[in-house]
Amino acid sequence: MPAQSSAASVATPNTGHELVRPTLEDLIRLSQPAAGLTLARPTVRALQSGQYLSAFKGRGMEFDETRPYAQGDDVRNLDWRVTARTGKPHTKLFREERERPVFLAVDYRSAMFFATRGMFKSAMAARLAALIAWSARRHGDRVGGQIFSEAESVEFKPEHGHRAVLRLLKMLVDQAAPQSAGTPEASLQDALVRLPRHARPGSLVFVFSDFRHLTAAGEAxxxxLSRHCDLVLVFIFDPLEQRLPMGPHRFSDGRRDVLLDADARTGDAYERSFRTREERLRDLARRHGMRFVPCRTTDEPFLILQQSCRPSFSRA
Structure with missing residues (x-):
């Protein structure tokens, strides 16, 4: 009799329905472990006037005060109004914005509602996003997000406070159902094109996705976005996507069954295809100063973020 693997099997009484579709209560409870999570500042630092290194990409600065010009000050920061009024050169001083927007883009396309082990990729994305949102709120950062599927893309701008986090969590729960209208290629590309319009310069941006059907336009x-924001690509995948089991296996979504009988040649081609997709993402992140975080559906969300959000530094 053929061995069986079922994507729907993670909803058994032993594992819980929340591994398929988390509830609002599940995501709210993550506020406690999130207290132990620190979101590292960006790894790429921007050069400011006076040769100081900023921990923020983009301007990330707000006006502080005006003082008399001193030798070595950047002439581009001269305050011409005060200079004209006093007859003596004055320069503007800026300070770093200690808060920053945290923007969370969550892929809810149909392929994300899948797992053979652990939890659905969509459930993993929701938990990761919730943990980061709670951590950002604890550190006084603003929280905003984007949830996209084949049917639509919904964005909301970063805001302060408990209410902003709850709004994100509620949308993660309400939108957690496959929507097949549209094509996966177009929906991912459209979501990534829309991202720079909503994630302001200096933002910390996380994209949670399996990155299937990533086009050249999406990469662009x-x-x-990475030029002005600190960007983290969280690559979520099921172990089955890494390696195809040999022999006959039956897969089910609870409504339909698919019988798969793979030989060694098919398995090798399948594994090469996954490695190519993963290396393409790694290379994209490496070339543009992004962080790349691989995450299996069997991983513990908090530990993945704890390891990936440790501070690291690079020379400007």
Whole structure:
């Protein structure tokens, strides 16, 4: 009799329905472990006037005060109004914005509602996003997000406070159902093109996705965004996507069954295809100063973020 693997099997009484579709209560409870999570500042630092290194990409600065010009000050920061009024050169001083927007883009396309082990990829994305949102709120950062599927893309701008986090969590729960209208290629590309319009310069941006059907246009959008934001690509995948089991296996979503009988040649081609997709993402991140975080559906969300959000530094 053929061995069986079922994506729907993670909803058994032993594992819980929340591994398929988390509830609002599940995501709210993550506020406690999130207290032990620190979101590292960006790894790429921007050069400011006076040769100081900023921990923020983009301007990330707000006006502080005006003082008399001193030798070595950047002439581009001269305050011409005060200079004209006093007859003596004055320069503007800026300070770093200690808060920053945290923007969370969550892929809810149909392929994300899948797992053979652990939890659904969509459930993993929701938990990771919830943990980061709670951590950002604890550190006084603003929280905003984007949830996209084949049917639509919904964005909301970063805001302060408990209410902003709850709004994100509620949308993660309400939108957690496959929507097949549209194509996966177009929906991912459209979501990534829209990202720079909503994630302001200096933002910390996380994209949670399996990155299936990533196009050249989508890569270009991520590249543009990385110039002004600290960008983290969280690559979520099921162990089955890494390696195809040999022999006959039956897979089910609870409504339909698919019988798969793979030989060694098919398995090798399948594994090479996954490695190519993963290396493409790694290379994209490496070339544009993004962080790349691989995450299996069997991983513990908090530990993945704890390891990936440790501070690291690079020379400007």
């Amino acid at each position: 959008s991520l590249s543009r």
